[in-house]
Amino acid sequence: MGWSLSNDVKIMSCPSEKEIAVVDFQPVGRKITIPTGTTILKAAQNAGIGISAICGGESSCGSCRVILSEKASVSPLTSLEIEKIKMDDRNSGIRLACQTKILDDIKVVIPPNSLTTDQRMQFEGDEASFAINPTIKTHTVQLESATSFDQGSDWLRLSSYFKQKGIILRNPTNLAIIRRLSPLLRENSWKISVVIKEDRFIHISNPQLFPLGLAVDIGTTKIAAYLVDLNTGKILARNGIMNPQIAFGEDIMARISYAMKDDQGAEQLQTCLINSLNVLVKDLINDANGNQKNLCREEICSQDQIVEAVIVGNTAIHHFFLGLPVSQLGVAPYVPSVSSSLDFEAKEVNLELAIGAEIHLLPNIAGFIGADHVAMLLASIQEKHDKALYIDIGTNTEITLLVNGRMIACSTASGPAFEGAHISNGMRAIEGAIEKVKLITENRFEILTIKQAKPIGICGSGVLDIIAELLKAGILDSRGALDRNSPLVRQNDKGLEVLIVPDEKTGHGADIVLTRKDISEIQLAKGAIRAGIELLLAENHLKSDDVNHVVIAGAFGTYLDVANAITIGMLPDLSLDKFSQVGNAAGVGAKMALLSQNKRELSKKIAGDIQYLELANHRDFTLFFTKAIMFQ
Ligand code: FES
Known part of the structure; x- marks a missing residue:
């Protein structure tokens, strides 16, 4: 879609008497009915439509x-809108979704910069070979x-059958499985498939069952999921979506704050996530069935074959997913409710998998x-590594230093600038974003x-390139500070700026x-990352020259x-050969933990052995950060 704006916005100054309104969201093509007086942002959140809300509606x-x-028919412009939106844009119908209340049926057009859907996904990741030995066993x-x-x-x-094989099973606690057992035995001449996990009875099916697993990496911005054949380890389908929680806040702190201030906030964050995962699972099944060459068999996949899911995410996402309280994550000393690995039935969080399936x-x-960083380390650490850094760049950047077999990790608040947020013409990595x-x-x-596509904004890698190019040319x-004598630099009403693409060549005419x-x-942003790296090294009496490997994970990475990342500091x-860009290592790690009991045990060891270095109160952080924000 373009940015063609309508001039026929009628601003209502008095409330409509209508109680219910229909909102038509475009280009999403979704219509919803909501009570009048609801803000557009709230209506979009209710509809599961991702409108960028970096401050969480604050x-x-x-x-x-x-x-x-x-x-x-909407509420009048607020003073904030007058402050934030230029008059020309206001006259063209631009409003802030969190400020604008709906008074009657309306159409809302979400411009590409505000729409948080259809972002480029990173599914692939470097993966070492490993033996397939899932925790789930099918008999x-x-x-x-x-x-x-x-x-x-x-x-x-x-149970006697298994006892004879030396496997003592606990009585099933899932009534649905017990209800299924008798008819299934008789329908299949007393021959069935039985899925067990350790001493637990997970699932029963007809004897042709081929068990499927689900590996999911829930990122703050994006969710990547993989449907895996548990017998062969083959990925049958992969798919991704934007994390729908973005509608409640761009970064984790905004979401925690939303959950704390709204009675239903945490439940909304959990529900929208689970609902999206259920849709994603259906899409994966459809994708797998549409790609028979991956199946290598006649059968059709169904959700009722997915007997286990391994899910990774950052600690707050983990808590939202489980419906755990998050307020304690938002204040020092930032303590999780639970840190250990967990196994529980998928139905406890309403994830629609096989009856009895576990997560x-x-x-x-x-x-x-x-856990996403644990998964990243699980996928990335190699025996030959020493004095190695593992970096996952996001709104929080997690960094682990491996030295002499010890692992020390820190998290640094790099913010959303590399996702295009807080950058004047920044945007996510979607169609039309300048990436190089x-x-x-x-x-x-x-x-x-x-x-x-015609450029409409700049994503993180593009911003990084521009700054590196300006530094190399001596313009920065x-x-x-910018060199005001450069032909690229000009004065705007708030200071200096660099013209990247003139209006006649952009997709929106600006x-x-x-x-x-x-x-x-x-x-x-870059100062926070570099300060984290340097502090980890200094705490271990190392200098950056001592580092042998730098592993960079994640979509931006x-x-x-x-x-250019070296140029901007x-x-x-x-030397460049010391760096590896490994893609979605967290997704790869989740898949490894799904397919290998040994890898799952190793993930527990990694999390147990790793030392955590808190930067927030570190005596030297300000010193390191002040130095690291310089371009040198
Ligand atoms: S001003 Fe609308 S979400 Fe922040």
């Missing part, structure tokens, strides 16, 4: 811009039929280092956009620029230009 970010078309069982001489119960018959959650390390930039003459950049100095304030945002100045 009225401070201005990121939730929408365009009201037709004769929109094909042929029982003797009941006779008048053997009137023992069907369950007794089944395994990998352990967390601390309030701001979660080169300065080819003194007054012209060469750009590459995602899907080669070590303090972040210039794309990088401002001095944007540069400051990147200084803070996959697409960033390492040389985000990463230490080491």
Whole structure:
């Protein structure tokens, strides 16, 4: 969609008497009915539509811009909107979704910068080979039929079968399985498939069952999921969605704050996540069935075959998923409710898998280092590694140093700037985002956009490239000051800015620029990451020159230009062959823990052995950070 704006916005000054209104969200194509007086942001949240809300509706970010078309009956402009939206844009129908109340039926157009859906997903990750030995075991069982001489119960018959094989099973606690047992035995001539996990009876099915597993990496922004054949380890389908919790706050602290201030907040965050996961699972099943070559068999996959899921995420996501309290994660000393790995039935969180299916959650390390980092380490650490750094860049960047077999980890608040937030023309990595930039003459950049679409904004890797190019050309100095004599630099009403793409070449008809304030945002983000690295090294009497390997994971980490990240001082100045960009290592780690009992045990060992270094109160953090925000 373009940015064509409607001029026919009618601002209502008095409330409508209508109690219910229909809201038509475009380009999503979704209509919902809501009580009048609801804000557009709330209506979108209710509809599961992702409108960017960096501050979680706290009225401070201005990121939730929408365009009201037709004769929109809405509440008057607020003072915040007058402050945040230029008059031209206001006249063209731009409003803030968190400020605007719906008074009658309206159409809401969500521009690409505000829509949090359809972001580029990172599914692939480097993966070492490992033996497949899932915790879940599937047995094909042929029982003797009941006779008048053997009137023992069907369950007794089944448990005796396993007892003879030396497997003592606990009585099932899931009534649905017991209800299923007797008819299933008789329908299949007393031959069935039985799925067990340790001493637990997980699932029963017809004898043709091939068990499926689900590995899910729930990121703050994106969710990546993999449907796996538990017998072969083969990935049958992979799919991803935006984390719907974005509608409640861009970063984790905003979501925690939302959960704390709204009585139903935590429940909403859990429900929207589970609902999206259920849709994602259905999509995976459809994808697998549509791709028969992956199946290598006649059978059709169904949700009733998914007998176990391994799920990883940061600690707050883990708590939201489980419906655990999160308020203690939002205040020092940031303590989780639980850190150990957990196993429980999927039905306890309403995840729609096979009857009796279990979920395994990998352990967390601390309030701001979660199971996703454990999974990343599980997938990335190699025996030959020593003096190695493992970095997962996000709104919080987790860093682990491996030295002499010891692991020390920290989490640093790098913020959402590398996801395009707080950057004037920043955006996520979706179609039209500038992802690569080169300065080819003194007054012209060469750009590459995602899907080669007309540029509409700049994503994290593009911003990083621009700053590196400006530094190399001497247009930016070590303090972040711009050279006002450069033909690329001009004055705007708030300070200096760099013209990246002129209006006639953009997809929305406005210039794309990088401002001095944007540069400051990147200084803070890269400074936080570099300070975390340097503090970890200093605490272990190492210098950056001593580092042998730097493993960078995550979507942004996959697409960033390492040389440019070194130029801006985000990463230490080491030879490029010491760096590996490993893709979605957390997703790979989740899959490993799904398919290998040994890897699952190793994840517990990693979480148990790792030492946590708290940066928030560290005596030297300010010193390191102040140095690290400089471009040198
Ligand atoms: S101003 Fe922050 S969500 Fe709208």
